[in-house]
Amino acid sequence: MTRRRVHAVSLLALLLLFFLPQSRAQTPPERAAASRLIGEVFANGQQLSYVSALSDRIGSRLTGTANARRAEEWAEGEMKRLGLVNVRREPYRMAASWERGPASAALVSGGNNRPLAVASYTWTPGTEGPVEGEVVDVGAGRPEDVRRVASQVKGRIALVVPEGADLDSVIYNFYRAAGLVRELKDAGARAVLLAADKPHSILYTAPVEFTATGKLAALPTVSLAREDVLLLRRLLSQNQTPRIRLDVHNRIGGAFDATNVVGEIRGSGLADELVVVGAHLDSNDLGPGALDNGAGSGAVLETARAIKALGLRPRRTIRFVLFTGEEEGMVGSIAYVERHRAEMDKTVAALVMDIGAGRPQGWFSMGRTDLDAEIRELSEPLAQFGDFTIEHAAFAATDNAPFMAEGVPNLILIQDETPYFPVHHTIADTPDKIEPRDYASAVAVFASTAYAIADRPQRFGRRLTADEIKRMADETKVGDQWRAAGIWK
């Protein structure tokens, strides 16, 4: 070492002593990064602006619509503006497009043509002119319910009242819909009324069939307002036979390309290892999708913004991905994994946020029990946010699913569901439902954990082998969901 360099190094040491707080040396760097990211999200966080841009300025973002394209372009621009690298929109094919047309329904048996509140489920066919039929009650729509009424369904309109509002029920009803409508068609039904479980005549939407195949639902299927469901059930209980007229127009088009939006912060030491930080940019189309999933998209962008604003640089590359086609069955994330399959060995983890803007409560570790100790360690600097749970349940309900099927460690942030389920997929999914402190807490936990996984010396967990994946899929039954979603052929 030359004398000149010794001098410079001494000066450096002196300056560091002067500029760095004394206690800094005692704080492990991963804890210091968590602290700075939390503070940045609370003090300067733009997550609410991102949600506002998506939900107030763009609006509903059903994949394939002009709004969805605007959102993809906006997200690409935002990632570039943040200084991310390798920003790109990665196209994938959807086999059919769908746009909502007018839908109306009336109770015609009483003679007064009483209007009923309905909205079409997405990717369902129209009625090709008004159809009329008597209502038959199919209960909760489980296979045994359909079998019970099969002989009475022919030429009639089926009323189904799915049960349950918790996550398990929502996932069951989501996966049940396609088979339910097919069974009802086979039994001769002309259309399906699915009861909305929301208050104040709020209607609900989702696709009935899903996957990128573009297959439409077997029958016209509409959400029916809870109040009108109760009306029909009162009439049925009085042994009347309510007769309905239904008129649904939807615009169905050909194949098109949607795009996932991707950008990166390159790692400093292990740049070829990847941490995917993702959420879906698309929404259903009855409302502007502020919680589902403007909130998750805002968290992904804010994670990128905060890391850049603080000048932090993780060991591994963080790849920020805003998926589209999620509402149609994780079509965008399935396409992402297919395109990047060669990188799956190097994909250390995929973190996804998709339960709205509620306060953080822990992590879904998706059938993995081997990650518990590491998740607990990563959660240590987040203790003030409350007791975190680790839930091992595995399910395919958002964009982590195709990563899970590849054996890649994948986490969904568990959030308080109570502000989420009452409004998701409805007209009421608007930014006023967001409590800023709860949302900032969720974003802070999401960002800190993503950064910690990208920056820690050791890798987070490991990729499961094909045998281990199969065993986990069988044990948790998630394999059935992967098949239904087209993740497993």
Add this chain to the structure above:
Amino acid sequence: MTRRRVHAVSLLALLLLFFLPQSRAQTPPERAAASRLIGEVFANGQQLSYVSALSDRIGSRLTGTANARRAEEWAEGEMKRLGLVNVRREPYRMAASWERGPASAALVSGGNNRPLAVASYTWTPGTEGPVEGEVVDVGAGRPEDVRRVASQVKGRIALVVPEGADLDSVIYNFYRAAGLVRELKDAGARAVLLAADKPHSILYTAPVEFTATGKLAALPTVSLAREDVLLLRRLLSQNQTPRIRLDVHNRIGGAFDATNVVGEIRGSGLADELVVVGAHLDSNDLGPGALDNGAGSGAVLETARAIKALGLRPRRTIRFVLFTGEEEGMVGSIAYVERHRAEMDKTVAALVMDIGAGRPQGWFSMGRTDLDAEIRELSEPLAQFGDFTIEHAAFAATDNAPFMAEGVPNLILIQDETPYFPVHHTIADTPDKIEPRDYASAVAVFASTAYAIADRPQRFGRRLTADEIKRMADETKVGDQWRAAGIWK
């Protein structure tokens, strides 16, 4: 400038460019400090440990008791350990000591000697042997209530059921107690039963008379469990005359010195200007005082710890003060202001936290409307914590009061009261009532605001003139409370 120094300065500039994030230059320093303090409180905050030390390890801390002395010594040690300067315990005189003795009560008129749940209010005399008397219902205990029953009170035991559980009611009942008991004594009552408004037989305590004079309450006064209050009222409504035996032993002693605990972070540029960051260390004695005011004390210490841990140094001196004697009528903070009166012109602000560990909701600006713009500006980096209100109401209920009477800008952090009022001054005031994220949010807001006021270039508000103080005191009626508390002679 010599060539050698130019070289060093260039190297410094180079190093700063290398070590500081690029975006730092765009973030105003006050915002950067807020961000770092918020993150430090969430990621490394010791506020819960401080509360545990005070409430789990030391326990109830009624001023003048051995526990209170242990808390004073612990706090002094903690401030030294944090590296504060000028750490000291400043003594002041209390004219009488008080320690709880056994208290029992029974309903004797029914013949079965049914026990009633009671606990003595603090600084109330014992009964000097059992006393017996018929119960007379004095309603809510307002002056007109006493006048209404005055002719029936002689030789009897008064039952008072104070009304209201919100802040205004709590303050009214607090200030009403001394006069109420004196009026009842003048009317000939032998003792007073004050209804507890808590569930599950939880009893309440507080002093009845207060100020440093050591004046005891005019009559033995006990908290009576809500369930037993309802029993007595049922009997009264049946035109029975319940007769009570009351036996209360308290240990009353002579004058003693209590101490406020003081430590400082010296300012870098305007070191003779002071920002007082305070809370009361003492508690009532039925429970361990986790919310009232372990939480505030923990916030004061964590503010100091976080600033030191980050190596931040504000322009002005921050003086951290843990007051004692608060429960007896802000005796410690009154003594502090008397001792430091010569510094009041240089005391830029006093910030106090004393509404438990609930989430932050804004600031009480204590009769000041001139501070609104500055408070709003200080709250900008805290927007994610929710919409902050500024409440102009002025009241003397905690340690800001003597600063207010000096015209010094003083703020109390408004916090969600719902977890606080049901347990404060009761056996249930324990750390399990603290929701860590809500508490961290409150501490983060408190610490960031205190630091911002200490570090901003311009002074926060100004000291009111004597005329302005008088006018504000008259308009808000806080002057009456200052007189009752001995702040104004």
